[in-house]
Every structure is written in C-alpha cells, then in structure tokens.
Amino acid sequence: MRKDDVELYQYTPETGPSILFTILFGLAGITFVFLLVHYSIKSKSKVASLVSSQSTLRCYDMLKLAGAYIPFIFGCFVEFVGFAFRCESSRYTTMLSPYIIQTIFLLVSPTLYAASIYMIFGRMATLLFAEKLMIMPAKFNTAIFVIGDIGSLLLQAAGGAMMSDKSIASSGSHLVTIGLFIQIAFFGVFILNEFLFLFRINRKPTSVLMRCGSWKSLNVVLLVNSFLILIRSIVRAVEFLQDYDGEIASHEWFLYVFDALPMFLLVLSFNVAFPLNNIFRIQEESIQMQLFARYDDDVYPDIDEISIEPDLVSKSE
Template sequence: MAGEHGIYKYEPNKIACIAAAGLFGASALIHLFQMIRSKAWFYTSFCVGAIMMTAGYVFRYISANDPSSLGPYIGQSLCIILPPSLYAATIYMIYGRLVLFVDAADASVIRPTRVTKIFVIGDVFGFLLQSSGGGMMAQSGMADMGQKIMLIGLFVQLLFLGFFLFISLIFWKRMNKSTRHYTVPQYGKHGWKALLKMVVCAAVIIIARCVFRVIEFAQGHDGYLVSHEIYMYIFDSAPMFLVQAMMHFVYAAKVFGIGNFAKLGKSESVIELNQRGYV
C-alpha cells in the first residue's frame, strides 16, 4: 500500500537517479560501440543489460516524480534487478572462448563447449524467476509470493555463479602450473591472464551484489535495507557500474585478436585453427 512516499519507504533521491542514469548510459554507449566495431556479438547480452540498467534509473527518476504510480515503479525495479544476470551470461561466454583460446580444454572442470550451455541456461532460469517475482512484488496482493520467487531466482543465480567461480579458479590454478601459458599469443595490450582475472573479479562482484539482494528481500517489505535508499546505491549500483567499467579496459575481442573469437565460438581449438590456416 502507498504511504507517505507512495510505494517507496523513503523519498527517492532524484539527483542520484540522474547521475546513475548518466554513468550507466555513457558506459552502455561505449560498450555498444566496442561490440559493433569489433563484431564481438557475444557481448550482446552485456550491452542489453547495460541499456536496461540505464533505463532502470530513468524509470526511477520518473517514479520519483510520481511515487504512487505502479508502472514506472515496476519498470525501475525490474530494469535494475535483472541486468546482473545478463552480465553473468557474457562472462560465461568469455570463459568458454578463453579456454579454447589458450588451447587448454583439459584444464577446465567442464568442457568449454558445454560451459556456455550449462551456465547460460541456469542464468536464464534465474532471470525468469527474478523477472516474474519482481513484477508480482509490486502488486500488494501478490507481494509475498513475488518476494519468495525473487529469492529463489537469486539463489539460483548465486548457485550457478558460485560454481562458475569455482571452475574458473581451478582453471587458473591448473594453468599456472602448466608451461602452456607461455605459448599463448598476445594480440593487444592485455593477455589472457588479465582477461581471466577480470572474469573472476566480475563474478565475485556480482556474487556480492546477489548476497546483498538476498539479505534485502529476506528482511521483508519493512526491512532496514529496503527502507534506506543509500544501501541500494552502495551495494548494487556502484558494484554493477564497476563491472561495466572494468569490462571496457580488458576487452575479450582484443585479447583473442579481432576476427579470431568468432571461430572460437564454433568450439574449435587454436591448434586446429592453426592447422587449417585460419590464424
């Protein structure tokens, strides 16, 4: 039910909405430009997530001007909660291509050809649960059920992210013990190690953000976190912008070499490509 500040438990900060929309929007445009220029289409879900995040804070600004209106509130809620799942999907695809790029499929707990399928399917499942739960939470009669579905979706996302972090760290450990990493070509400013570190770091940040959201929703509609806007910006907005920003500087397409990553997406190893004269 609407209170003193409409649907919110506080008066939304309009300046913060504008600042967040500007930062996420600028980052989204850069990511879109980078993807089109390099034809790295596996970044599509990431770009969609960045655009959604921007739209989320635009909706939040509109909602702040009319805090009793349900439409903008649902829009800001879904567009801010869901993008991390899209970021994670891109991270999974980068890892699969990275394993093929260094020609070390045997060092990965899961075959690189299966990583994308397994984790993206799990990610989509979590995404759908969160989106349906988020929509239900905005309706007073279905708020409790929506909250439970949202929590299940977040736990699914955490489960897959946690397992992904585990296999990424195992792969990192195995490659550090192998001499093969000395023979991996470096096409740009950053090599495969920097890309793997970035992927691991991004996964850790998204996991931390999911933990925050789990605690927030577990506290209920009148919980401390949901009643104080500042925590959303500290533990959700800032970490997600950090993920977007860090992925500008270590760009997978440049690490793999422009043109090579398309072939990696077809699940062929670098050695096989060399033998066929593609790279």
C-alpha cells in the same frame, strides 16, 4: 497511470543519484558499442590476413566472437532504462508503473552481464586449447552457466512483476529470492571454475597459454567482475529475505552502494580494459601460435591432440 494505496517506498527516494546513474550507464553503453564495432572490424581484417593460407584453424567467426558481448550491452541498456524510470518513480512515489519497471530492470540487469562473462570465459578457454582445465566438459560449460543465468533472470523478472499485486506480492518476493539464490549458486560454481582453471594452468600450461599473455589480464577482469555480481546478488537476496520492512529495503543508500555502484564499476572496467585487451586479441594470438605450430610441431605438440569443433573452424576468406 494507476495508483495504489500501498506505500511503495520505506523512505523518500532521491532523484539526483538516479539521474547520475542514468547518464553514466547510458554513456558507458554507447562507448562500449563503439569500442566493440571498432575492434571487431579491425580484428576481422587482421584474422583474414592470418588465415588466408589455411583452411582449418581453431577460431571463431567474428560475429560469434562479438556476440559474447551482446548481453553486456543489453545489460547497460537495461540499467539505463531502470534508472530512468527510477527518476520518474522518485518524483511520483505513488505511481505503480515506473516503480515496477525500475524494480524489474534493476533486478535482472546483472544476469545479462553474467551471461557475457560466461561466454567470454568459454571462448577464451577454447582459443587457448585449455578446455580440459575447466570443471566440466567445454562443450557444456558455457551452456550450463547461461541456462542457469536465464532461469535466474526469468524468476527475478516474474517475481518483480508479481510484487506489484498486493495479493501475490509475497509470492513474488519469494520468486525473486529463489532467482537470486540460483544466480549466487551458479556464480559460486563459476568462480570455483575460474580458480580451478588458474590452478591447473600453473601446473600444466598448454603451448598456447605459455605464448599468449593477453588472456591473463582479461581473466582478472572477468574474475573481479564475477565477485562484484556475487556480492551484489548476496546483498539483494538478504534484502528480500528481510522483507519489505527490513534494514536494506528501508534505506536507499544500500541500492546505490551495493547495486548501482558495483554494476557501474563492472561496466567501467569493461570499457577501460577493452582497448588494452579483449577476446579478439586473444583469438589473434591463438591463430598466430597455431600457424607457428605448422612449422615446429616440437614447440607446439598439443595442437594435434585436441579435435577442432565444426563451429570453430574458420575458412579462408
């Protein structure tokens, strides 16, 4: 391992908290994988029975629906690896490699959670026939937010890597800061989108929205977790604006209180809420309402007003 004469920390890092969060994120990630597999298989069987007599319904392929949670799982893994290397870095404070890895991984992990939040919200709105209630066209809504998220991730990762070289450390810090502000900007717009969505729902709910109640609790989870990521990103942006000698960079507790803890609460909320409500359940309710509409167009008049995208059509199995 290469050593560097630069002081990597402005404090003496504690190993205990890093070990704790390594275990917590590892367990949470494994638990969520189990939940995702279990409920996706269970839902696939139920959806197959619902659509057996219909050739076209607005619904997602099960892999595409489950795919919305894949970035979240990678986020848990990245947090796990990041804190594992922070344990190593806390023990050997002059070793550069574990310091770089933990810095980059802990920086970029929230962008992975954000990607899942964007995709879940987009799929939920589509299944509820509520695309017109969003701030931008549904066709581009998820893609725009995810592209912004990827751009933020790449800038933060590149900047974190550059900070390991003294000659370009300042440029790396600027890149990370830019990446964080991009993340803050996109999340600010996304949260505005969610509030606008709720406001318009109250004014003009679709037939599906009035008969599918599960989306409300899922939307609350997405909204709360969006705020957790936003607060975390603001604090990290301030940290890099203050530079290496700033108040935040000089005290380790900021990392755990404003980064590790909010991100673990996000992961925990996904795990706790998933058995109670998830995107699979919303799809099942949506399909049931669409089938109900086949028998009573007066009750469900808006189903025929919205075109069905080819990639959303589920063929009978």
